[in-house]
Amino acid sequence: MNKPVRAKDLNVSQSQPAIEIRNLVKLYGDHAAVDDVSLNVDMGVFVTLLGPSGCGKSTLLRSIAGFAKPTRGAVIVGGRDITHELPYRRPVSMVFQDYALFPHMTVRQNIAFGCEMKGQTKAAIAERCRQMLELIHLPDVGDRYPAHLSGGQQQRIALARALAPDPVLLLLDEPLGALDLKLRRRMQQELKQIQRRTGKTFVFVTHDQEEAMSMSDRIAVMRDGRIEQIGAPEQIYRNPATAFVAGFIGDANMIEARVAATDRDMLTLHVAGQNWRVPAARVTAETTPEVGASMVVVVRPEDMRIADHGREGDLVLTARLDDRTFLGGRVRLALTSNEGLSLVAEVRQQDFAQLAERVEMRCSPADVAIVAAAEGNRTNP
Amino acid sequence: MNRIPTAALPIWFWLFVAYLFLPLVVMAAMGFRDSNFIAFPIQQWTTGWYRSVLADEEILSALWVSAQVAVYSTTVAIAVGLPMSFVFARTRGPMRALMIAAIVLPAFLPVIVSAIAIRMFLGHLGLETGIAAISFGHAIGSVPFVVIMILTRLNAMSSNLADAARNLGADDVIVVTRIVLPFLAPALFGAMMFCLLLSFEDFVRSFFLGGVDPTFPVLLFARLRFGFDPGLAAISTIVLIASTALGLFAERHIRRRNMGR
Amino acid sequence: MTQILVSARRFGVYRNTIDTLARVPALRVALLAAIPLGWIAVANLAPLVQMVAISFQDRYPLPPGEPGQWTLRHYAAFFERPHYLAAFTRSFVFATLATVLTLLVMFPVAYYLSKVAPRNWRIRLLLLVIAPFWISEIVRSFAWILMLANNGAVNSFLALLGFPGLPLDLLYNNISLTIGVLYLTSLYMLLPLYAALEKIDDSALEAASDLGASPFKRLWRIVLPLSRDGIVGGCTLVFLLVIGLYAMPQLLGGSGNTLFASTIGQVFARAGNSWPLGSAFSMILIGVALAYVGLFAILFRSRGPGRSG
Numbered sequence: 001m002n003k004p005v006r007a008k009d010l011n012v013s014q015s016q017p018a019i020e021i022r023n024l025v026k027l028y029g030d031h032a033a034v035d036d037v038s039l040n041v042d043m044g045v046f047v048t049l050l051g052p053s054g055c056g057k058s059t060l061l062r063s064i065a066g067f068a069k070p071t072r073g074a075v076i077v078g079g080r081d082i083t084h085e086l087p088y089r090r091p092v093s094m095v096f097q098d099y100a101l102f103p104h105m106t107v108r109q110n111i112a113f114g115c116e117m118k119g120q121t122k123a124a125i126a127e128r129c130r131q132m133l134e135l136i137h138l139p140d141v142g143d144r145y146p147a148h149l150s151g152g153q154q155q156r157i158a159l160a161r162a163l164a165p166d167p168v169l170l171l172l173d174e175p176l177g178a179l180d181l182k183l184r185r186r187m188q189q190e191l192k193q194i195q196r197r198t199g200k201t202f203v204f205v206t207h208d209q210e211e212a213m214s215m216s217d218r219i220a221v222m223r224d225g226r227i228e229q230i231g232a233p234e235q236i237y238r239n240p241a242t243a244f245v246a247g248f249i250g251d252a253n254m255i256e257a258r259v260a261a262t263d264r265d266m267l268t269l270h271v272a273g274q275n276w277r278v279p280a281a282r283v284t285a286e287t288t289p290e291v292g293a294s295m296v297v298v299v300r301p302e303d304m305r306i307a308d309h310g311r312e313g314d315l316v317l318t319a320r321l322d323d324r325t326f327l328g329g330r331v332r333l334a335l336t337s338n339e340g341l342s343l344v345a346e347v348r349q350q351d352f353a354q355l356a357e358r359v360e361m362r363c364s365p366a367d368v369a370i371v372a373a374a375e376g377n378r379t380n381p
Numbered sequence: 382m383n384r385i386p387t388a389a390l391p392i393w394f395w396l397f398v399a400y401l402f403l404p405l406v407v408m409a410a411m412g413f414r415d416s417n418f419i420a421f422p423i424q425q426w427t428t429g430w431y432r433s434v435l436a437d438e439e440i441l442s443a444l445w446v447s448a449q450v451a452v453y454s455t456t457v458a459i460a461v462g463l464p465m466s467f468v469f470a471r472t473r474g475p476m477r478a479l480m481i482a483a484i485v486l487p488a489f490l491p492v493i494v495s496a497i498a499i500r501m502f503l504g505h506l507g508l509e510t511g512i513a514a515i516s517f518g519h520a521i522g523s524v525p526f527v528v529i530m531i532l533t534r535l536n537a538m539s540s541n542l543a544d545a546a547r548n549l550g551a552d553d554v555i556v557v558t559r560i561v562l563p564f565l566a567p568a569l570f571g572a573m574m575f576c577l578l579l580s581f582e583d584f585v586r587s588f589f590l591g592g593v594d595p596t597f598p599v600l601l602f603a604r605l606r607f608g609f610d611p612g613l614a615a616i617s618t619i620v621l622i623a624s625t626a627l628g629l630f631a632e633r634h635i636r637r638r639n640m641g642r
Numbered sequence: 643m644t645q646i647l648v649s650a651r652r653f654g655v656y657r658n659t660i661d662t663l664a665r666v667p668a669l670r671v672a673l674l675a676a677i678p679l680g681w682i683a684v685a686n687l688a689p690l691v692q693m694v695a696i697s698f699q700d701r702y703p704l705p706p707g708e709p710g711q712w713t714l715r716h717y718a719a720f721f722e723r724p725h726y727l728a729a730f731t732r733s734f735v736f737a738t739l740a741t742v743l744t745l746l747v748m749f750p751v752a753y754y755l756s757k758v759a760p761r762n763w764r765i766r767l768l769l770l771v772i773a774p775f776w777i778s779e780i781v782r783s784f785a786w787i788l789m790l791a792n793n794g795a796v797n798s799f800l801a802l803l804g805f806p807g808l809p810l811d812l813l814y815n816n817i818s819l820t821i822g823v824l825y826l827t828s829l830y831m832l833l834p835l836y837a838a839l840e841k842i843d844d845s846a847l848e849a850a851s852d853l854g855a856s857p858f859k860r861l862w863r864i865v866l867p868l869s870r871d872g873i874v875g876g877c878t879l880v881f882l883l884v885i886g887l888y889a890m891p892q893l894l895g896g897s898g899n900t901l902f903a904s905t906i907g908q909v910f911a912r913a914g915n916s917w918p919l920g921s922a923f924s925m926i927l928i929g930v931a932l933a934y935v936g937l938f939a940i941l942f943r944s945r946g947p948g949r950s951g
Contacts, residue, residue, distance in 0.1 A: 086664050087547040094548045100541035104563040113559075117550030119648045121415055165549060390754040395749050395766075401774055404785035404825070407795045411788055438862035471671060483682045486690075491886025491931065493903045495689070497910055501917060502689035504703075521685045523944070552660045553670070555647050584780035585888050589907075598778045602889055605784055614788065617781045619841065624776040632781060632813040 016079060018043045019064065019169055019199035024073035026059050026225075033059040034070070034226035041203065041218070046195050048204045050211040051222035057205045060222070061171050062184070064203065065094045078168040088117070093162035094171040097178065099154050102144040107133075107157050108142035108299045114165030132160035133193060152183045158193070161199060172204045176211065189217050209249050213237070221245045237300075239284045243374040246298040251342050253304065255297040256373065259289050267370070271297055276315050278365040285372050294373035301332065303367040304345035306359050314362040319343055321357050335361065405621065412615030425608055430615040443600040447581055449512055450596060454519035461520070462527030462572065463565075468536045469528065488525045496589040503590075511592030518586040523576040530575065534568035538600035555569070567635050574631035578624055645943040671913075697921035716922035726905060726923070733902035737884040740820060741877050744827045748876070751828075752835035752864070757844070768836065775829050783893040786822045787813060819895040826890065827883055838866070838872025874942050878935050885931050885946070902927060 016039040026034040034056045041047045049057040062068040064075055066087030074083045082090050093114065102110050108129050115125040133139045136156040146154055155175060162170055176184045176191075176269050192215050195202050206212055214231045220230045221244075229241040240246035243254060257271035265280045267289075278297075280288060289295060297315075320334035326332075327346070335343040345361060405601055417419035447532075465484065465579065470478060487495055499518050500510070537540065538561075546560045547553075584598040591599055604613055650656045663670050687765050696702045700711035748930050787793045790812035797809040812818055837912070842865065850860045866873075888903045900908075906927065909920040 065544075065548055069549075086552075087544070088550050088552050088664075090548075092548070094545070096541045096545055098541055100539055100545035102542065102546070102560060102564075104566070113546070113551070114549035116644055117555070117648060119645070160543075160765060161549070298463055390758050392749055392753040393750045394759075397747065398771065400825075401771065401828075404782075404789050405774065405777075406784045407788050408781075413874075461677060461681045465681070466675050468671060468675045480678075480682065483686050484678075489692075489880060489932065491903060491927060493886050493888045493906060494693075494928055497906070497920065497924060498693040499685075500910075501921070502692050505692060517685070524681070524685075542702060552647075553652065553664055555644065556658055559644060559646065564893055578776045582776055582781075584779050585886075586646065588889070589817075589910075594744035598780045601778075601784065602778045602893070605780070605787070605893060609784075613784065614836050618693055621774075621777050621781060625773050628776045629769065629773060 008052075012247045016043070017041055017076075018045070018078060018261045019203070020074075020076040021060075022074040022076070022077065024060065024063060025071045026063055026068055027071045032225045034058075034063065037073075037225070037227055038228070039220060039227065041201060043201055044199045045206065045216045045217045046192065046215060047220065048206060048216040049277075050206060050209060050212040050248075052137050053207055055222040056225035057207075057222050058173055059225075060174055061094070061203065061205050064169070065092055065171055066090050070189060072166050075093040078082050088146075091168040091169035092171055093165060093169070094173065095158050096307075097169075097174045099146075099158040099175075099178075100273050101158055101161070102153055103146055106145055107138075107149070108144065110157060111161045111164050114161065118165060119295065127306045128164055132164050135163070135197070136160045137190075151179055152187060155179065155187060156190070159194065163194075163200065168201065171204050172202060174206055175204075176206075184211070186333070191215065194358050208239055213249070219249075221248060223248075239369055240371060242282050243296045243371050244300075246296070246369065246371055251301050251344055253341075254303065255299065255341060257295045257297050257370070259291050259293045259295060261290060262291060269295065269297065269370070271315065271335065272313070272317055272338075273339070276365070277313065278368060278370060282365065282368055283370045289370075289372065296371050298369040298371060300363045301344045301346040303363045304343065304347070306333075306345070306347055307362055311362075311364060314364050315368075317341070317343065317361045318358060319361050321359060335359070337361070405618075406565060408614045408621075409618040412618050414611045414614075416611065430610075430612045431619070434616040434619070435615075437612070438602065440597070443595050443597045444620075446512060446594045447596040447598075450515045450519060450543050450587070450623060451577045451580040453512070453516035454523060454580045455569045456527045457516065457520040457528050457572055458523035458576045459569065459573060462524050462531060462568070465524070466528050466531040466535055467534055468557070478524070483526055485519050485525045486604075492522070492585045493589070496586045499586075500589050509592060510590050514592070515587050515589040515596065516580075517584060518590045519576075519580040522583070522586065523579055526575055530568050530572045534565055538564055571635045574627065578628055581624060664746050677816065693921045695926060696918050697925050698919050702917045717926070718928055719921045720923060725900075729900050729902045729905045730926070730930075732791075732899055733885055734930070736816075736901060737881050740823050740827065740884045741881045744824055744831045744880050745873065745877060746830040746837060747824060748828055749873075752832055752839055755832075756836050756839040757842075757847070768908045771832065772829055777825060779887075780893070782825050783890050784858060784889075786818065786825065787896060790818050790821070813894070815896045816899065819891055819945060822890050822894040823884060823887065827880040830883060833857055834872040834875035834879065835869065836872075838869040838875075842868045870942060874939050881935055881938075882931065885927070 015103060018042045019039070021037055021039040024034055024037045025032060034054075037056075037060060039047075051057050059068055064068045065079070067084070070083060074081055076082070077091055080091075102113070102132075110131045111132050112125045115128050119126070130139075131140065134143055138156060138160075139159070140150060141153065146157065149157065154356060158175065159215070172191075173233055176187050178312060179187060188211060191202075202210075202213065216233055218230060219233055219236055221228045221236065223244050229236055229245045231239075236245060237249055237346060246252045247254060255271055255277075257269040259267065260270045261273055262280070263269040266277050267280045267283065269276045270279060283289060283295075311350060317337045317339070319337040319341075321335055323334040325329050325334075330346050330348060333345045333347060335345065337343055343361060410423060412430050413426045413428065415427035415429065425507065469481065483497075495519060498507045499514075499521065503510070503514050503517070542560055542564065543556050546556045551559065582598065583596075584602060585594040587599050588602070601613065601617065647837050651660075663673070680694055697716055698712050698714065700713045700715070704708075704710055720730075751771070755764060759767055787794070791797070792809040792811070792813070794812070794813060796860060800810070801808050845870070846864060847860065850864050887901065891901045891904055896924070902923070904921050906920055909916050
């Protein structure tokens with residue numbers, strides 16, 4: 001019958017997705033924890049499921065691992081439909097948030113466990129353990145017990161244990177959540193390096209957008225059981241598809257606007273008492289908005305300028321400077337515009353003004369993203 | 382700080398320790414008295430009693446009965462308590478509360494009532510009193526403690542542990558034998574020791590469910606009603622030291638294993 | 643071992659069995675629950691149910707072929723003889739007093755162990771005190787007989803000091819019984835108290851004394867309310883233990899004041915139609931004792947934790 005699939009057994013081209021999720025739905029009673037999610041991830045890609053807690057990212061991950069039974073839809077890993085496969089026959093490995101290392105086994109026994117379950121020979125298992133310990137730069141801890149290791153070391157052991165049986169897919173459920181900030185930064189880099197070196201497909205779950213931005217090849221932003229947007233980190237940051245994504249990823253000034261007129265490639269917005277023309281290409285939604293539609297102009301703080309040397313076509317907002325914070329090379333300003341909007345800007349050192357002074361803030365039409373206003377007024381402008 | 386209670390507390394504590402141990406020391410000493418009667422002060426000392434009780438057929442056979450009962454009842458209590466703990470760890474709701482109430486019920490009944498109820502029940506079924514009956518009775522008394530001890534440990538186990546093993550390819554049989562049981566080992570060991578000692582010291586159940594062969598506490602009770610001799614003090618001291626040593630050993634062992642990992 | 647289990651999965655029957663169990667959690671729970679449920683039914687419930695039934699039977703065991711007759715006369719018998727009622731009342735009074743006494747003696751001990759004793763000594767001292775936990779009721783009684791008998795340790799010691807009027811009659815009365823019972827119950831009280839007191843944050847106590855609370859006030863307003871669970875737990879355990887004591891009263895107590903547990907034992911030991919009467923008495927004991935303990939627990943717990951502040 002069907003044996004567990006190993007990556008090297010799979011005669012797959014790089015173009016075939018490592019995992020394909022088709023219209024997955026997971027209901028708990030009436031509540032849809034995962035609501036019609038489809039996702040393709042190519043081999044060797046580091047993809048992150050990002051979203052606030054309760055957005056369904058963990059449930060999605062557990063559905064892939066087989067711990068949650070999907071209500072509808074399909075999960076295909078390495079070309080094989082595993083939607084109804086038992087957890088212990090799936091070619092996927094998982095790294096748990098609390099590591100779930102077996103406390104009564106040594107590090108080596110922990111790492112060997114997955115290989116043992118595949119009935120590999122003792123020699124092969126020993127060799128694999130050695131490789132794995134080498135990979136995580138902890139060659140000498142094999143005979144220690146997990147409780148005697150630090151959090152960061154345990155985290156790496158958990159990773160090695162999951163990688164040892166050579167899974168098609170590695171699932172990571174907020175694996176860095178328990179670490180302190182400094183260690184977290186270091187582990188982010190190390191995790192990324194290990195992913196590159198092994199060439200494995202990683203599906204990483206986190207609610208920390210900075211973490212997602214620094215590690216991922218692709219990010220899927222989730223909310224209320226749905227994927228709001230999938231793309232490379234830069235793309236999501238620059239061209240957020242929705243107001244939610246814009247607000248969740250990085251800092252953003254969200255300025256309400258109304259569509260006053262549309263022509264072929266330009267859009268006239270009524271914003272902050274002005275009519276402002278922006279390229280229609282800056283609208284990140286799939287459909288061009290109609291006249292009268294409520295929109296939100298997303299401006300990143302670093303795209304705000306204090307400058308008299310403005311360019312033609314800039315949006316100009318007069319604002320009072322409330323507070324400023326030094327960030328080394330840059331200064332972060334908190335402002336309130338004449339229209340009562342709270343604004344954040346990051347500017348170069350020499351640009352800042354005096355507190356309580358009125359300044360003209362500018363942003364260029366090329367630097368903004370226009371998204372549809374959130375239904376139900378969810379976003380905080 | 383206030384001086385009065387802080388000074389009085391240690392004194393009170395050590396008085397209590399004296400109260401605990403003085404009678405035991407007196408009993409141990411009485412076993413060395415070179416006379417057929419219990420009396421103080423002890424003028425002449427002998428180790429004769431300690432030697433002779435260990436040759437006393439009746440006492441040895443009672444100890445053997447006690448040991449058998451302890452092993453049987455412990456085996457049954459673990460065999461019942463372990464799956465019961467698994468069930469409780471997985472179920473929720475009112476059904477579970479009812480079951481837990483039914484399980485701990487024996488711990489809340491006066492022992493004499495529960496012993497007699499079992500006696501009548503076995504009689505109704507036409508079963509004899511004796512070692513099997515005592516073991517059954519002891520197991521009933523032990524199961525609540527087994528369940529509580531195992532359940533406590535089971536609740537300390539991350540639910541991810543079993544999932545992690547499944548994720549690595551372990552089926553449920555392997556999850557139980559390689560992950561769950563080893564994880565429970567300290568609690569299982571503790572529960573076993575607890576059951577053994579609980580069974581060994583029990584009197585009431587053994588008394589009402591016993592047949593011709595008495596357990597050690599029952600034999601001691603019978604002999605005490607006829608009169609005392611230093612030999613009884615000697616054997617009581619031996620049993621006391623053995624069970625205390627076993628209890629302390631178990632305690633130490635569990636503490637170390639729980640902390641070590 | 644693991645290798646065998648892994649290889650066993652090549653066999654279809656085994657493989658299908660574990661897969662089916664994994665796919666149907668309800669089946670797994672049902673299989674697992676079979677033994678416990680059977681045990682509860684046979685070991686915990688059936689004997690009690692049978693006892694209840696027998697207590698309402700006119701006679702038991704019945705001669706073959708004779709139909710049973712339901713009656714309340716065994717319950718009535720309890721109220722008809724002052725002898726029974728007296729033993730019953732004595733049991734409850736004695737158990738209550740013994741519980742209160744145990745609490746009074748053990749609370750300072752538990753408090754010392756959990757809060758006052760040097761930190762690195764606490765566990766060792768606790769072990770010292772619970773070491774005699776595993777001594778049987780009979781051996782404990784015997785040890786106190788040796789202490790209190792006419793030619794026992796206490797009388798001999800007093801004689802050594804030249805006390806007049808020896809030997810004192812220390813054994814076979816309520817005092818010797820109380821001493822012995824306390825010897826038995828102390829640890830059942832200590833463990834719950836210790837567990838509860840240990841959980842109290844030291845800083846709460848320090849804060850109280852910083853605010854100028856007197857030691858007595860601190861005990862009354864902070865320590866007692868916070869250790870309420872331990873007190874209720876310990877008292878429940880001890881009370882139920884004492885109310886069911888059978889051997890110790892016979893060994894250490896006086897012959898004139900039998901406790902109710904002994905009465906039940908005697909009734910059962912009696913020849914003839916004794917089971918229904920003994921069962922009825924058992925039911926009365928269980929019912930009243932559990933109601934008593936339950937009432938105590940409810941009264942003590944109902945003042946929610948918020949009130950202590």
